[in-house]
Amino acid sequence: MAYYLCVGLAFLLTTSAEFVWKHHNNEQLPVVLEDVHRRCPNITRVYALTEPSVCGVPLYVIEFSDNPGFHQPYKPEVKYVGNIHGNEVLGRELLLGLAHYLCDQYNSRDRRIRALIHSTRIHLLPSMNPDGWQLSTDTGGVDYLIGRTNNHSVDLNRNFPDLDAITFEYERQGINHNNHLLKDLTRLAAPLEPETRAVMRWIMSVPFVLSAAMHGGDLVANYPYDESRSGAPVSEYSASPDDDTFRELASTYADAHADMASATRRGCHTTSSEDSDTYNFGKQGGVTNGAAWYSLKGGMQDFNYLATNAFEITLELGCDKYTKESDLAKEWERNREALLAYLWKVHVGIKGIVTDDSGFIQNAIISVVNITGPVPRPIRHDVTTGAYGDYYRLLTPGHYEVTANYPGYFPVSRVVTVPRHQTVAHILNFKLEPTTSWFDDESTFGLYPHGLRDGQPRIYKRSLYEQVANSLLERKDTAKQ
Ligand SMILES: *[C@@H]1O[C@H](CO)[C@@H](O)[C@H](O)[C@H]1NC(C)=O
Ligand SMILES: *[C@@H]1O[C@H](CO)[C@@H](O)[C@H](O)[C@H]1NC(C)=O
Ligand SMILES: *[C@@H]1O[C@H](CO)[C@@H](O)[C@H](O)[C@H]1NC(C)=O
Numbered sequence: 001m002a003y004y005l006c007v008g009l010a011f012l013l014t015t016s017a018e019f020v021w022k023h024h025n026n027e028q029l030p031v032v033l034e035d036v037h038r039r040c041p042n043i044t045r046v047y048a049l050t051e052p053s054v055c056g057v058p059l060y061v062i063e064f065s066d067n068p069g070f071h072q073p074y075k076p077e078v079k080y081v082g083n084i085h086g087n088e089v090l091g092r093e094l095l096l097g098l099a100h101y102l103c104d105q106y107n108s109r110d111r112r113i114r115a116l117i118h119s120t121r122i123h124l125l126p127s128m129n130p131d132g133w134q135l136s137t138d139t140g141g142v143d144y145l146i147g148r149t150n151n152h153s154v155d156l157n158r159n160f161p162d163l164d165a166i167t168f169e170y171e172r173q174g175i176n177h178n179n180h181l182l183k184d185l186t187r188l189a190a191p192l193e194p195e196t197r198a199v200m201r202w203i204m205s206v207p208f209v210l211s212a213a214m215h216g217g218d219l220v221a222n223y224p225y226d227e228s229r230s231g232a233p234v235s236e237y238s239a240s241p242d243d244d245t246f247r248e249l250a251s252t253y254a255d256a257h258a259d260m261a262s263a264t265r266r267g268c269h270t271t272s273s274e275d276s277d278t279y280n281f282g283k284q285g286g287v288t289n290g291a292a293w294y295s296l297k298g299g300m301q302d303f304n305y306l307a308t309n310a311f312e313i314t315l316e317l318g319c320d321k322y323t324k325e326s327d328l329a330k331e332w333e334r335n336r337e338a339l340l341a342y343l344w345k346v347h348v349g350i351k352g353i354v355t356d357d358s359g360f361i362q363n364a365i366i367s368v369v370n371i372t373g374p375v376p377r378p379i380r381h382d383v384t385t386g387a388y389g390d391y392y393r394l395l396t397p398g399h400y401e402v403t404a405n406y407p408g409y410f411p412v413s414r415v416v417t418v419p420r421h422q423t424v425a426h427i428l429n430f431k432l433e434p435t436t437s438w439f440d441d442e443s444t445f446g447l448y449p450h451g452l453r454d455g456q457p458r459i460y461k462r463s464l465y466e467q468v469a470n471s472l473l474e475r476k477d478t479a480k481q
């Protein structure tokens with residue numbers, strides 16, 4: 001039974017049927033998910049986020065995994081979030097269709113879908129803003145703005161903590177603290193809405209690696225940063241440290257979509273009379289940096305990247321915000337390969353486990369230097385290990401030096417080559433030695449570089465001496481007490 005706060009009557013449909021392409025209302029949405037679960041009980045789980053919308057509608061998620069409900073080491077997690085702006089409805093229906101499709105194909109032994117589900121944990125949140133959807137649907141789905149916000153008139157994609165401001169400030173001061181910046185937030189610009197809070201808790205509690213947020217009103221894959229460094233609401237390219245990787249992620253969606261990347265299509269806002277073709281994104285491969293289009297603060301995309309290990313892009317799925325019901329099946333065909341190709345991208349780059357003699361090390365820091373070109377370039381965005389000591393580092397093809405670091409241990413670096421066309425990340429594990437046993441273990445000297453072969457462990461000389469000096473100082477301090 002569903003009792004929503006903002007409407008008098010809510011009918012819960014209890015009968016399920018074959019999936020049809022139509023606009024599913026807030027009562028039908030969980031019925032579709034439960035129906036998928038009934039047909040694929042071993043590989044799905046339906047759950048709701050920790051709090052509902054303003055009007056009390058639960059925010060439902062369906063998860064696909066061969067071990068639903070559990071994170072497994074070496075198995076990266078990916079999510080799609082639809083209907084963030086309530087009147088942008090295509091993502092919501094595409095995700096219901098995708099859930100249905102994954103289950104069907106799994107059951108009919110589609111090898112590609114089986115391989116995907118056995119190697120990946122996938123979460124689909126079809127609607128982050130069911131109240132906005134309701135209002136926009138009740139008013140005919142025609143307005144560019146009605147139903148965009150939640151029921152408190154707040155734009156949810158402006159309601160996330162502005163961590164861009166923090167990272168830009170650190171950049172200006174030359175401070176290399178570049179990840180998990182929510183800890184550094186001192187105040188919120190505006191109170192968090194229930195939908196934002198629920199999604200933030202979700203983002204912070206599941207170790208997502210990759211994500212896409214779905215919108216409508218244009219046709220483009222948009223990547224971080226969304227906020228300009230100057231702070232002004234201008235169009236100014238605002239590159240993140242992972243600009244190359246983000247461009248490749250966005251291009252993956254655009255290139256696999258029917259015509260997002262087509263240079264010959266019309267722009268969504270092109271008028272025939274004049275050449276106002278500035279935002280015909282087809283002419284730039286169907287992708288754009290967020291701030292190069294227009295700068296915004298408080299978006300979900302940059303929050304994912306700056307608060308967690310997740311890389312999120314924003315998909316504008318079409319010129320229409322409220323897609324006509326009769327176009328939904330066609331839009332599914334136009335997006336299906338892109339939706340699947342993007343999910344596979346969670347397997348690019350490297351992954352591994354950081355351990356010491358006694359087990360996994362959580363919150364170890366994985367930093368990367370790009371050594372593909374003549375000049376080594378540090379990628380100033382570290383990722384951290386999760387509960388099983390596991391990390392996932394999305395990277396484009398090339399050569400990298402990867403360092404695992406944890407306080408009280410010697411950092412260990414390895415060189416790795418990321419190949420093209422990966423369907424599984426290159427595995428690179430690290431075993432760390434505590435600094436305190438350094439003097440007892442002369443064999444540590446044997447870890448000096450023997451060249452830069454793949455996976456060859458080596459310890460930085462400079463940091464080695466720093467660590468020794470530090471451990472000597474620490475010993476003196478403790479001896480004094
Ligand atoms: C679920 O797994 C069980 C045990 O492995 C198996 O017997 C059953 O057929 C599976 N069900 C489906 C729908 O795949
Ligand atoms: C909130 O919901 C009520 C009931 O559905 C609706 O009448 C009202 O317009 C909504 N307000 C906003 C700002 O969406
Ligand atoms: C590393 O550098 C190469 C060459 O400049 C580039 O093609 C590649 O995209 C870079 N990788 C990342 C993740 O920045």
Ligand SMILES: [Zn+2]
Binds near residue numbers: 084085214215216
């Ligand atoms: Zn939007």
